Amino acid sequence: MKPSLQLKLSQHLALTPQLQQSIRLLQLSTLELEQELEKYLQENPLLERVEEEYAPLQPGPSDQDSESAADDNTGNDIETAVSSADDESWLGDEENNYSGSSSSGSFDDDDGDFQDVQVATTSLREHLSSQLGLISIPDRDHTLVQCLIEALDDDGYLTLSLEELAETLPAELEIELEELQIALNHLQCFDPTGVGARNAQECLALQLEALHGDDTSVLALKIVRKHLDLLASRDFIRLKKLVECDDVQLRDAQSLIRSLNPRPGSKYAALEARYITPDVVVRKIRGQWVVNVNSDAFPRLRINSLYAQILSRQRGSGLAGQLQEARWLIKNVQQRFDTILRVAQSIVDRQRQFFDHGEVAMRPLVLREIADILGLHESTISRVTTQKYMATPRGIFELKYFFGSHVATEAGGACSATAIRALIKQLIASEEQKTPLSDSQLSEILGQQGIVVARRTIAKYREGLSIPPVKLRRAF
Incomplete structure (x- = not known):
């Protein structure tokens, strides 16, 4: 067969670097976006954050979605400015600094604010050690109590038995179980009451023993020590027969037991404070539920004026590639929030009854419905609604919450x-x-x-x- 050359035309979808970046930014959470932008800011000298006031992004339809981010129609201010670099007046023009956030992005006082989570400043071990320093006991007992304190878990429980604890101590000390029991008795007298218990039953019993010995606390202590399993399973008929009490007495004892703290050391635990920054905020304005981008969530970026001046005078500079990357990033960040805003507003429009009346009025909603309305792909809606949050008068919800x-x-x-x-x-x-x-x-x-x-x-x-x-x- 004689070899020959043939030309063939075909169409195929190619993911350009700009489109790949747009898709990646769209699926990131607010925290992940901040981390990604910090990396770009460190690597690209042409990028910088905007510190001054900025123009809010108003809700409204966008002509593009994240899957068509390669279109160069958005971000024309920056593109036009760079192409006419001989005119340097654009470098200080505030209109070229995109910062798509609503002026209503933060709650008014009437809507409440986000309270910081209070984290314990003193650990349980520090609290117990300070009490240990105030009591007068022999040095040997003092050391054993300190060993017990170090063996407690975050809830204040001693998870090791005294036998197991004795095996962990140096053999030359010749520690006897009676000594450890005496040290444990000292520890169980400390605040918070119930600390040093080896199980929940002992923890509750220690708290009841510290109360005044009235009839209710005596009955509650009897139930905790011998019949806690029956109380947990709510076998009240059998429980009344075993402890010989009536309904009123059992009800009072149950209320007392439920008032106890089964985790006495928990208030001294160092909790990790996790914050959610909502991407959009929903408010009712003139009878309509309106979505705006949260100002705290939107990163405000611009081209560095000093480097842009250098580039305008030296067209062959090696900064040209970084300038293009900066323009792409600014446009893709803008496109990301445009898409989130459109999707969020569409969700709110279809879940108006939820915002007016609560969960019982939630209507069925699937990703395909929003995709068809906005002309986007269903995978785009999935990316937009994952780890993106909406602040509403009813609380903060992930966008996926409204689908079901x-x-x-x-x-x-x-x-x-x-x-x-x-x-x-x-x-x-x-x-x-x-x-x-x-x-x-x-x-x-x-x-x-x-x-x-x-x-x-x-x-x-x-x-x-x-x-x-x-x-x-x-x-x-």
Whole structure:
């Protein structure tokens, strides 16, 4: 066969570096975006943050989505300025500094503010050691108590038995179990009451022993020491027979036990404070729910004026590639928040009843519905709604929270799973404690309201809400 040359034209999709960057920025959370931008700021001298006031990004439709970020129609201010570099007046022009955030991005006093999480400044071991220094005991006992303090976990429990603890101590000290028991008795007299216990039963007993010996505390101590398992399983009939009390006495003892702290050392634990910065803020303005980008979440970037001047005078400078990268990044960050804003506003428009009436009014919603409305791909909506948060008068929610499966109704419509969970929570909250509602009864009640839900589905939703079964909810 004679060799020959042939030309063939075909179309294929190519992910340009700019498009890849746009997709990557879109799927990052706010914290991850900040970390990514810090890396760009360190590597590219042409990029810098804007410190002065900036123009807010108002809600409205965008002509592009994240999958068409390669289009050069956005960010024309910067592009035009660089192409006409002979005119240096643009370098100080504030309009070239994109900072897409709403002036209403932060809550007013009426809406409340975000409180900082208070973290314990004194650890449990420091608190106990300070008390140890105030008591007068032999040095040997002092050392053993300190060893016990170091062996406690964050909840204040001694997880090792005295035998195991004795084996960890140097053999030449010849520590006897009686000495460790004496040291443990000293420790269990410290504040917080219940510290040094080896299990929850001993912890509760120590707290009850510290109370005045009235009839209720004596009965509660008897239950904790011998019948705590029956109380936990709510076997009240058998429990009353064993402790020989009536309903009123048992109810008072139960209330006292429930008031105790099974984790006495927890208030001294160093909690890790995790903050969520919402990407958008929802407010009701003139009767309409409006979404704006949160000013605290939007990074304000611009081209460094000094380096831009150098580049305008030296067109062959090696900074040309970094200038292009800076322009791409600024445009892609703008595109990211444009897309988030469009998706968030579309979600709010379709979940207006939720913002007016709460979870029970949540309607079924799937990613495809928002994708079709905005003309975006479903994968783009998935990226936008993952780890992106919306601050509302009802709390802060991930955008994915507003999507969910549906359950058919007798009228031929559909009810959101979120609304069903809210109804289950309401029904259980208002039930009679002596005769709580079973999963089958909950299914029947919802059926009477036209919502067809199987008993096993009710059980799944209830477990997802961390609500115990009917047996454990029953009071006496």
